[in-house]
Amino acid sequence: xxxxxxxxxxxxxxxxxxxxxxxxxxxxxxxxxxxxxxxxxxxxxxxxxxxxxxxxxxxxxxxxxxxxxxxxxxxxxxxxxxxxxxxxxxxxxxxxxxxxxxxxxxxxxxxxxxxxxxxxxxxxxxxxxxxxxxxxxxxxxxxxxxxxxxxxxxxxxxxxxxxxxxxxxxxxxxxxxxxxxxxxxxxxxxxxxxxxxxxxxxxxxxxxxxxxx
Numbered sequence: 001x002x003x004x005x006x007x008x009x010x011x012x013x014x015x016x017x018x019x020x021x022x023x024x025x026x027x028x029x030x031x032x033x034x035x036x037x038x039x040x041x042x043x044x045x046x047x048x049x050x051x052x053x054x055x056x057x058x059x060x061x062x063x064x065x066x067x068x069x070x071x072x073x074x075x076x077x078x079x080x081x082x083x084x085x086x087x088x089x090x091x092x093x094x095x096x097x098x099x100x101x102x103x104x105x106x107x108x109x110x111x112x113x114x115x116x117x118x119x120x121x122x123x124x125x126x127x128x129x130x131x132x133x134x135x136x137x138x139x140x141x142x143x144x145x146x147x148x149x150x151x152x153x154x155x156x157x158x159x160x161x162x163x164x165x166x167x168x169x170x171x172x173x174x175x176x177x178x179x180x181x182x183x184x185x186x187x188x189x190x191x192x193x194x195x196x197x198x199x200x201x202x203x204x205x206x207x208x209x210x211x212x213x
Contacts, residue, residue, distance in 0.1 A: 050158025
């Protein structure tokens, strides 16, 4: 569970831009904090599934963080975790019905992983570590940044897997009829290969930045 809070370093309050951007890049929940691996590996076999799951998670994250922040002075400490889970589960139910109403086929593709957003440790982690300690606006910015960072990471995996595994992106063929799809990329093993490659790339970027600074 993420323990990152809004406590500033060097005695300076982080700006609103910093709060928002940290989840997209510096503290990306997948590539840096290694959170939410179940949906990351399970539904990233296509770009469409990946983006849909990312946006659904972002919606739940923003709404639950907003409500937790708004009620932070009224929720007893003894039952705060149970309360957070109840709030998260409520918005997961809402987003599940929305997806089912908008696109039943997409709902079938995502399957049980929509309901499993409830146990995504990233969402509970942001509620406990940030939303319960900060104002509504800061909590919304933090949740939006983390959610978009999660969506970005899912798209990175889903895009690569679909492109190499089917020669397409969002269902549109890009590599032509001569391309021989790498079927393994859309199988479960392909998720581990692709995630490992992205983690290696981000680790290389981090080391390169540390050397240059």
